[in-house]
Amino acid sequence: MKSLLGLIVLLMVGVGVVVAAESVEKVDLKLTDAQQAAVDKVKEGGGMVLRVASNTTALDVAFHLSDKKNTDGTIAHLKAVPNVTKLNLAGTDVTDAGLAHIAGLKTITHLHLERTNIGDAGLAHLKGLENLEYLNLYGTKVTDQGLNHLKGLKKLKKLYLWQSKATKAGGQGLAKAIPGLYVNTGWEKPKVVEPPKTAEVTFKVIMEKGHKGDGSLLAKTLTKKASKDEIKALLGYYEALAKMKPKKGPANSWKAKTGALVAAIKLVDKGDQKGFVALKKASDCKACHSVHK
Ligand code: HEC
Structure with a gap:
């Protein structure tokens, strides 16, 4: 170890000589x-x-x-x-x-x-x-x-x-x-991508835009009519949903249900066909509402 250190010092001195030559x-x-x-x-x-x-x-x-x-x-x-x-x-x-x-x-x-x-x-x-x-x-x-x-x-x-x-x-x-x-001038602020404001992403917004009716993100996704952006939006909603607290029902049930939604939409996003089956199952309205709504 000592000899290695010595070698490094020698090398550094060598560089010093080269610089001094200038x-x-x-x-x-x-x-x-x-x-x-x-x-x-x-x-x-x-x-x-x-x-x-x-x-x-x-x-x-x-x-x-x-x-x-x-x-x-x-x-x-x-x-x-x-x-x-x-x-x-x-x-x-x-x-x-x-x-x-x-x-x-x-x-x-x-x-x-x-x-x-x-x-x-x-x-x-x-x-x-x-x-x-x-x-x-x-x-x-x-x-x-x-x-x-x-x-x-x-x-x-x-x-x-x-x-x-x-x-x-x-x-x-x-x-x-x-x-x-x-x-x-150093005044240019780096561009920061704002995360969705939780105040705007309420249960109402997620359920209405995400779940309600034939035009919902979920319906479009399950019928394979959703664009890439729409799939990403639904993923964003589900990730937000997983962090929210329902008025009713046990926490571990909520965690499992929303976790299944996030996992399913991620598979869909990757183009994995198994995702559609999983999403259909995880988005069962009644199964969730009966416990948490
Ligand atoms: C993972 C659980 C979960 C699933 C799955 C789910 N919901 Fe909900 N939904 C909720 C909860 C919790 C509420 C109550 C929100 C509250 O407390 O304001 C709710 C509320 C709603 C509301 C009322 C929104 C309002 O506040 O006006 C609608 C509409 C709705 N859901 C539609 C659906 C439909 C349609 C489906 C199935 C395609 C569905 N939901 C699947 C959890 C779920």
């Missing part, structure tokens, strides 16, 4: 001394600086795993770092004023600002980031007013506004100004 100091980016000094400052401030891919000089700068303070002061050095395309400031203490430091970084395509204190004033500094494709503002203080600053970012494809102060209408307004923009 790190800027290990590869020849032909950085000037000033640029290398700026990269070092960013790292000291808690930023990870990595190449986006080994065949490009584009850099990914990420602070979201850092617990260092004064992100504003650190990102001031990004001006001297070439070709920053991705910047992740999620969950940092970056401020509206601090974003002025990245206002000129036109190479940025992806910017994470989620869960920060950024508001509308900060967005004003993003106006010039003309290559921005992805912007995450989830859990920030930005409002619809601030979104106006983004109208000129024609390459923007994805904008996340969940749990910000912006409204759905505000997001839609921006999507109109930027063709092809997807705005995630």
